[in-house]
Amino acid sequence: MAIGLLVCDDSMMARKQLIRALPPEWPVSISQACHGEEGLQMIRQGLASVVLLDLTMPVMDGFEVLAALRSEGLTPKVIVVSGDVQEEAIRRVTELGALAFIKKPAEPEELRQTLERLGLLNPADSAVASPEPVPSRPAFELKINFRDALREISNVAMGRAAALLAKVLGVFVELPVPAVNIFEVSELHMTLADAQRGERCSALCQGFIGDGIAGEALLLFHDSEISDIAKLFNWQPGNDVETAEMLLDLASILIGACLSGISEQIDVRFSQGHPQLLGLHSSIDSLIHVNQRRWRKTLAVEISYSLEGHNVHFDLLLLFTEDSIQRLSHKINYLLN
Amino acid sequence: MAAQIDINEVHWLLDIVQCIDVGVIVLDRQYQIEVWNSFMENHSGMGPDQVYGQSLFSLFSEIDEPWFRRKVDTVLQLGTRAFSLWEQHPYLVHFKNYQPITGLADYMYQNVTLLPLAGATGSIEHICVVIYDATQAAMHKQQLDALSAAS
Numbered sequence: 016m017a018i019g020l021l022v023c024d025d026s027m028m029a030r031k032q033l034i035r036a037l038p039p040e041w042p043v044s045i046s047q048a049c050h051g052e053e054g055l056q057m058i059r060q061g062l063a064s065v066v067l068l069d070l071t072m073p074v075m076d077g078f079e080v081l082a083a084l085r086s087e088g089l090t091p092k093v094i095v096v097s098g099d100v101q102e103e104a105i106r107r108v109t110e111l112g113a114l115a116f117i118k119k120p121a122e123p124e125e126l127r128q129t130l131e132r133l134g135l136l137n138p139a140d141s142a143v144a145s146p147e148p149v150p151s152r153p154a155f156e157l158k159i160n161f162r163d164a165l166r167e168i169s170n171v172a173m174g175r176a177a178a179l180l181a182k183v184l185g186v187f188v189e190l191p192v193p194a195v196n197i198f199e200v201s202e203l204h205m206t207l208a209d210a211q212r213g214e215r216c217s218a219l220c221q222g223f224i225g226d227g228i229a230g231e232a233l234l235l236f237h238d239s240e241i242s243d244i245a246k247l248f249n250w251q252p253g254n255d256v257e258t259a260e261m262l263l264d265l266a267s268i269l270i271g272a273c274l275s276g277i278s279e280q281i282d283v284r285f286s287q288g289h290p291q292l293l294g295l296h297s298s299i300d301s302l303i304h305v306n307q308r309r310w311r312k313t314l315a316v317e318i319s320y321s322l323e324g325h326n327v328h329f330d331l332l333l334l335f336t337e338d339s340i341q342r343l344s345h346k347i348n349y350l351l352n
Numbered sequence: 353m354a355a356q357i358d359i360n361e362v363h364w365l366l367d368i369v370q371c372i373d374v375g376v377i378v379l380d381r382q383y384q385i386e387v388w389n390s391f392m393e394n395h396s397g398m399g400p401d402q403v404y405g406q407s408l409f410s411l412f413s414e415i416d417e418p419w420f421r422r423k424v425d426t427v428l429q430l431g432t433r434a435f436s437l438w439e440q441h442p443y444l445v446h447f448k449n450y451q452p453i454t455g456l457a458d459y460m461y462q463n464v465t466l467l468p469l470a471g472a473t474g475s476i477e478h479i480c481v482v483i484y485d486a487t488q489a490a491m492h493k494q495q496l497d498a499l500s501a502a503s
Contacts, residue, residue, distance in 0.1 A: 224395060224450065229448065230453065313453060
């Protein structure tokens with residue numbers, strides 16, 4: 016009798032990786048959902064007794080799914096598989112009834128041990144070759160697009176950056192789904208102006224390059240929030256020099272962790288240039304001059320971090336050059352196959 | 353630096369040479385590459401295995417060979433350092449700007465230092481080429497010049 020398994024994640028790549036990491040002899044019939052609400056409906060229909068649940072999803076995130084299961088008295092066995100590796104996230108899902116937490120990307124061995132520990136997989140089964148072949152798993156036919164894959168890689172990377180930030184500042188970082196877009200460089204200002212919401216900003220950038228992949232990380236801070244950031248850092252910057260120093264330290268954590276998260280996943284070691292303060296307390300137009308002569312298009316990964324209970328947001332943009340896209344896509348294909 | 357270096361320290365020192373954000377190349381007297389750090393690897397797109405034992409000139413046709421040889425010859429003969437500044441020679445090797453999106457320069461301006469490396473016998477068998485990214489200084493200087501020309 017096959018066990019009903021639901022894999023609930025907005026990323027097709029994450030679902031594919033996860034399904035591929037399942038013990039091959041585990042007799043399950045797999046359903047997939049691409050956001051929490053869809054997943055919840057499948058659970059209500061009785062399609063799943065075991066759920067592998069992502070946290071960062073559009074429409075309804077993993078925390079909300081767990082809360083809904085509890086309030087509706089539904090009791091599937093939930094294992095959270097997430098890139099959000101903040102200690103507080105793990106504590107919260109455990110409190111909401113999740114039985115285990117696995118960090119992305121899930122290792123087959125860790126997944127197997129977790130399933131065995133929870134009594135969902137019988138170790139004796141694995142010893143005996145399964146008599147009938149397990150039906151081919153649907154996800155293998157799924158075509159993963161580049162954007163989806165890069166979104167998932169960024170998602171894991173930003174989760175690691177958030178965990179460090181949470182540790183340093185003693186806060187809980189709310190993670191959005193990263194936005195991945197290819198746009199004309201001339202549109203970059205528009206995108207940035209949106210992120211800025213008409214306020215004055217301070218911005219830092221840092222170049223990176225490795226293995227034919229080059230770009231810049233750009234971090235935007237809203238001026239109205241700088242005093243809140245300072246409070247969290249337990250600093251009282253007395254002047255602009257000290258403010259700049261504080262933003263530099265914060266940028267080093269966020270950009271450094273995010274880039275190393277990406278580089279580990281795609282197996283590239285980046286050189287990082289010195290970060291450069293583009294300016295303090297200015298409008299986007301005066302902060303950022305894009306070299307439009309050289310680039311027509313850029314690949315942008317946009318991550319907006321917010322801190323729970325504080326009026327603080329950071330916008331981190333990873334901008335890749337047009338000529339990096341092919342190399343990056345090659346690396347990602349390698350990762351998938 | 354300590355006079356006595358143990359094996360652990362050699363390990364760190366290699367790590368530093370590898371990761372420091374300036375270009376480090378070691379050449380023998382025939383201009384063949386023996387050391388190539390990650391700055392060189394990442395900016396050139398060529399790994400150490402691709403460049404090891406190759407002549408610097410065959411890999412980078414943009415290098416002005418007579419100019420470079422003249423500088424290296426002095427270093428080898430006299431054991432003194434030699435330098436090249438971006439004002440006279442914008443770059444040794446053509447790399448893209450480290451800040452490809454927001455940077456205004458089309459390529460990386462470079463200051464270069466050539467260091468003599470003595471072997472056990474005291475004679476100079478190798479040259480270390482250190483490449484510094486001077487793009488920001490170059491851009492500021494050019495902007496300043498443009499401003500004073502306009503006024």
